[in-house]
Amino acid sequence: MTSGVVVAGLGSEYRQDDGAGPAVARRIAEMVDYITDVGPMGEPLDLLGRWDEADLAIVIDSMRSGAELGAVEVFDLSEADLERDLVGTTTVSTHGIGFIGTLRLSRALDRAPSRVLLVAIEGRHFDQGMGLSEAVQNGVDQAVERIVDLLGDGRTDV
Amino acid sequence: MPGDERNDRVIEVHGLARVEGEGSLKVAISNGEVTDVALTIFEPPRFFEAMLVGRDGTEAPDITSRICGICPVAYQLTACAAIEDAYGIQPSAEVAALRRLLYCGEWIQSHALHIHLLHAPDFFGCADAVELAKLDRSAIERGLRLKRMGNQLMELVGGRAVHPVNIRVGGFYRSPQESEISGLIDPLLRARDDALATLEWVAGFDFPDVERDYRFVALRTGHNYPIESGFVATSDGLELSPRAFAERVDEQHVERSTALQARLDGEAYLTGPLARFALNKDHLPAIALEAARRGGIADGCTNPFKSIIVRAIELVFACDEALRLARAYSPPSPSAATFEPRGGTGHGVTEAPRGLLLNRYVLDPDGTILLARIMPPTSQNQLSIETDLRQVVEAGLELSADALTSRCELAVRNHDPCISCAAHFLDVEIDRR
Numbered sequence: 204m205t206s207g208v209v210v211a212g213l214g215s216e217y218r219q220d221d222g223a224g225p226a227v228a229r230r231i232a233e234m235v236d237y238i239t240d241v242g243p244m245g246e247p248l249d250l251l252g253r254w255d256e257a258d259l260a261i262v263i264d265s266m267r268s269g270a271e272l273g274a275v276e277v278f279d280l281s282e283a284d285l286e287r288d289l290v291g292t293t294t295v296s297t298h299g300i301g302f303i304g305t306l307r308l309s310r311a312l313d314r315a316p317s318r319v320l321l322v323a324i325e326g327r328h329f330d331q332g333m334g335l336s337e338a339v340q341n342g343v344d345q346a347v348e349r350i351v352d353l354l355g356d357g358r359t360d361v
Numbered sequence: 362m363p364g365d366e367r368n369d370r371v372i373e374v375h376g377l378a379r380v381e382g383e384g385s386l387k388v389a390i391s392n393g394e395v396t397d398v399a400l401t402i403f404e405p406p407r408f409f410e411a412m413l414v415g416r417d418g419t420e421a422p423d424i425t426s427r428i429c430g431i432c433p434v435a436y437q438l439t440a441c442a443a444i445e446d447a448y449g450i451q452p453s454a455e456v457a458a459l460r461r462l463l464y465c466g467e468w469i470q471s472h473a474l475h476i477h478l479l480h481a482p483d484f485f486g487c488a489d490a491v492e493l494a495k496l497d498r499s500a501i502e503r504g505l506r507l508k509r510m511g512n513q514l515m516e517l518v519g520g521r522a523v524h525p526v527n528i529r530v531g532g533f534y535r536s537p538q539e540s541e542i543s544g545l546i547d548p549l550l551r552a553r554d555d556a557l558a559t560l561e562w563v564a565g566f567d568f569p570d571v572e573r574d575y576r577f578v579a580l581r582t583g584h585n586y587p588i589e590s591g592f593v594a595t596s597d598g599l600e601l602s603p604r605a606f607a608e609r610v611d612e613q614h615v616e617r618s619t620a621l622q623a624r625l626d627g628e629a630y631l632t633g634p635l636a637r638f639a640l641n642k643d644h645l646p647a648i649a650l651e652a653a654r655r656g657g658i659a660d661g662c663t664n665p666f667k668s669i670i671v672r673a674i675e676l677v678f679a680c681d682e683a684l685r686l687a688r689a690y691s692p693p694s695p696s697a698a699t700f701e702p703r704g705g706t707g708h709g710v711t712e713a714p715r716g717l718l719l720n721r722y723v724l725d726p727d728g729t730i731l732l733a734r735i736m737p738p739t740s741q742n743q744l745s746i747e748t749d750l751r752q753v754v755e756a757g758l759e760l761s762a763d764a765l766t767s768r769c770e771l772a773v774r775n776h777d778p779c780i781s782c783a784a785h786f787l788d789v790e791i792d793r794r
Contacts, residue, residue, distance in 0.1 A: 217427055248474070248508075252509050252512075300478060300489070304490075308478075308501075312505075331408040
């Protein structure tokens with residue numbers, strides 16, 4: 204799949220491991236040039252209006268789930284019941300409406316992309332400061348490989 | 362209510378929703394009296410102040426822009442003003458006008474976001490904007506259109522909507538062409554109509570009957586509604602230069618909060634839309650004054666819950682002002698003033714969407730930052746917000762715990778506190794059944 208694809212990395216590079224999403228998005232932006240919109244986005248709400256017409260949205264964010272540091276998980280949220288399936292998921296967000304809230308709002312307005320994949324990288328250090336943990340940096344490399352693989356062979360299944 | 366359990370309780374909200382950042386509030390009531398009110402702020406810009414030391418003064422606009430994803434232009438232009446003050450730079454009139462146009466974009470996107478997605482749900486008893494979208498989809502659609510208008514303006518003038526890249530000390534890296542700016546006129550006309558519709562919408566909300574005796578602090582210019590420059594004025598008649606204001610504001614650290622609490626001459630004060638409107642409504646254009654009349658607050662407003670109306674009036678103003686500036690646009694040439702760094706101290710003040718923002722830098726002779734002070738609106742408003750909370754609780758002791766907690770959260774959201782940018786990772790429980 205090479206058209207109507209949005210790739211967005213969420214997070215702040217000034218909050219250590221929270222910078223994983225933007226780091227992945229920057230790498231993807233350097234590697235592919237056929238994506239509708241790619242890059243770091245500071246605010247999840249900025250997805251509104253930018254992913255509305257997309258066939259596929261790949262959103263990269265850091266997570267805190269208790270998994271091994273740097274572990275990469277890919278969640279297909281296309282059919283997820285956000286109220287039921289994500290009951291244990293909250294967004295620690297700067298600006299009130301995080302990624303899950305943005306996806307819920309997009310659905311309420313019939314603007315959600317056809318497919319939404321969340322690529323989450325386990326982090327541990329979210330205090331102020333720059334630089335990723337070494338394991339998270341490895342997770343960034345893994346995430347880039349998986350996204351390129353997804354984009355390269357046209358698969359959107361995970 | 363003697364013996365009533367409502368007279369002895371503690372209201373706590375650990376993670377305030379729909380505010381910009383990470384904060385919490387706690388109110389203690391004993392024998393029907395409020396004994397403690399604490400708005401706790403976890404996330405200060407102190408990290409950035411430390412990081413600025415040792416950097417070149419010309420880097421300050423880009424570094425400070427990262428403090429907030431909602432109001433990066435405020436941080437950039439305030440830093441520019443402070444460094445230009447230190448270096449003795451006088452940007453051209455064309456640069457000043459283009460900066461004001463850019464700042465209008467930030468006001469439009471920030472006010473549209475707060476009114477429609479963060480504040481309005483409270484007035485409908487909705488948990489969030491998603492619930493409100495199910496009740497009034499057109500209002501949310503309108504809010505998003507307005508937000509996009511603000512983003513479009515910021516993208517064109519600033520290079521991109523989040524953390525713009527076209528701003529530099531002395532002016533801009535690139536002046537947009539006239540044809541690019543004239544392309545904004547039709548969208549701005551539509552946005553102004555949307556803003557007027559938003560004003561009609563919020564003016565019809567039900568508001569708690571609360572009046573406060575605020576000490577207002579806002580910029581004034583004497584010739585227009587303040588955004589990107591001015592002197593500091595107060596509702597009790599003070600007029601201060603940015604330097605004098607910085608000297609008279611005392612910021613104190615309180616243990617429960619990582620933000621400093623500000624007092625002017627020892628007293629709490631309020632900045633933001635209510636203060637700007639109180640001190641500058643005589644400089645609003647006719648269409649915004651008429652909007653104020655229709656909103657029922659043409660003579661002023663001291664009800665914090667009606668701040669959403671004032672914000673809507675400022676939304677009308679920002680669209681109208683952007684339209685005026687776009688029609689009169691003349692590209693700055695050169696796009697930035699040339700200058701030589703020099704040592705000294707510089708102050709900058711501007712009106713961020715949610716209130717007065719001050720930057721102060723001490724620079725060594727080659728322009729390296731030796732000391733940085735950033736005073737955002739929320740630290741200035743924190744004491745006034747706590748006083749609001751005390752009054753709200755005292756007036757609402759008969760309410761249930763849930764209702765009183767909701768009222769307290771609304772009282773905080775009235776001021777759109779920006780608790781500075783934090784992380785926003787996902788907290789996930791993975792059920793692998």
